[in-house]
Amino acid sequence: MNKAVATGQQKNSAKLIAVCQDYYEMTKPKVVMLLLLTALVGMCLASDTWISWQILVAGLTGIGFLSSAAAVINHVVDRRIDSQMARTFNRPVPKGKITPQKALIFAALLSVLGYIILELWVNRLTALLTLASLVGYAVIYTMYLKRATPQNIVIGGLAGAAPPLLGWTSVTGEINAQALLLVLIIFVWTPPHFWALAIHREKDYARAQVPMLPVTHGIDFTKTSILLYTILLLVVCLLPYLIGMAGLIYLVGSTLLNIGFLYYAWKLKFASTEDTAMQTFKFSIIHLMVLFVVLLLDHYFRF
Numbered sequence: 001m002n003k004a005v006a007t008g009q010q011k012n013s014a015k016l017i018a019v020c021q022d023y024y025e026m027t028k029p030k031v032v033m034l035l036l037l038t039a040l041v042g043m044c045l046a047s048d049t050w051i052s053w054q055i056l057v058a059g060l061t062g063i064g065f066l067s068s069a070a071a072v073i074n075h076v077v078d079r080r081i082d083s084q085m086a087r088t089f090n091r092p093v094p095k096g097k098i099t100p101q102k103a104l105i106f107a108a109l110l111s112v113l114g115y116i117i118l119e120l121w122v123n124r125l126t127a128l129l130t131l132a133s134l135v136g137y138a139v140i141y142t143m144y145l146k147r148a149t150p151q152n153i154v155i156g157g158l159a160g161a162a163p164p165l166l167g168w169t170s171v172t173g174e175i176n177a178q179a180l181l182l183v184l185i186i187f188v189w190t191p192p193h194f195w196a197l198a199i200h201r202e203k204d205y206a207r208a209q210v211p212m213l214p215v216t217h218g219i220d221f222t223k224t225s226i227l228l229y230t231i232l233l234l235v236v237c238l239l240p241y242l243i244g245m246a247g248l249i250y251l252v253g254s255t256l257l258n259i260g261f262l263y264y265a266w267k268l269k270f271a272s273t274e275d276t277a278m279q280t281f282k283f284s285i286i287h288l289m290v291l292f293v294v295l296l297l298d299h300y301f302r303f
């Protein structure tokens with residue numbers, strides 16, 4: 001083969017890979033992975049036996065596609081804000097690597113596919129609840145709340161907290177109090193998760209004029225709020241054990257994780273160094289991931 005043609009082909013495939021990476025980045029893959037873990041745990045806890053492969057695969061694919069679509073819409077709607085923040089200015093839409101139109105077509109494709117998968121192979125309730133979560137995050141949180149009130153992430157957090165319920169309804173076709181308890185755990189976890197990062201990025205949010213809590217009420221007030229939510233989280237996390245939904249493995253695991261979270265929140269409030277806010281944010285992600293793995297282990301190896 002001609003050397004120039006071969007080099008041209010190499011350049012084209014490198015370009016294609018780069019474009020695919022940009023589309024992939026817009027789906028917030030790591031966030032969606034954790035959302036899917038919580039949905040998987042919702043599915044497993046909904047049943048005393050093994051769940052069917054069809055529900056598992058179709059449920060996770062549908063919930064994953066709709067969550068990814070919500071994340072892509074967030075990239076489009078927030079392109080002005082993102083272009084003003086050091087953490088996000090390099091994203092594909094503000095950088096001009098992907099046009100808003102193309103991103104929206106991608107989001108529409110993911111949404112339609114995800115909805116059809118849930119409707120055809122899971123059930124209508126799950127399809128509708130997942131669509132409502134997409135609207136909750138992409139429209140209610142991103143378009144309105146984020147720009148309107150420092151309670152934005154508290155209220156908007158409900159959409160991100162929904163996946164355990166979506167997993168549960170995938171298996172049973174109905175809404176259940178135990179599933180709502182899992183939603184409550186993530187709902188209470190979200191403020192300390194996000195506000196820790198918001199403290200670290202306070203100047204970014206102030207510059208972009210986004211009314212996040214550290215911007216509107218100050219860093220000290222935000223630290224107190226984080227500490228109080230972390231205490232509330234410890235209490236809420238005890239409920240699955242207290243109502244007999246989970247056993248000792250969960251009780252021990254969850255208590256250790258919450259003591260860890262409390263340690264970071266305490267340090268952030270009373271003995272903070274430059275890194276403490278980011279360490280607290282990183283720990284929050286480990287906390288939720290391990291908490292849901294522990295719930296799963298407890299479900300299958302309960303004694």
Ligand code: HEM
Nearest residue numbers: 030031034035038153156157160161186190194197285288
């Ligand atoms: C309204 C609710 C939430 C807000 C405002 C929020 C905000 C954020 C922000 C701003 C980041 C930083 C992203 C970056 O570095 O580019 C982040 C990271 C992350 N969030 Fe959340 N989050 C929320 C809910 C959730 C939920 C429900 C989950 C999962 C169950 C989650 C999982 C994660 C993960 C895994 C990361 C790390 C992503 C990475 O390293 O790329 N978040 N979150």
Ligand SMILES: CC(C)=CCC/C(C)=C/CC/C(C)=C/COP(=O)(O)OP(=O)(O)O
Nearest residue numbers: 031066067070071074130133134137159160
């Ligand atoms: C269907 C379903 C379950 C939808 C939920 C989808 C979803 C991706 C929820 C995660 C919440 C999240 C990452 C919020 C951050 O947005 P931000 O705009 O404040 O953060 P950013 O500045 O990093 O974009």
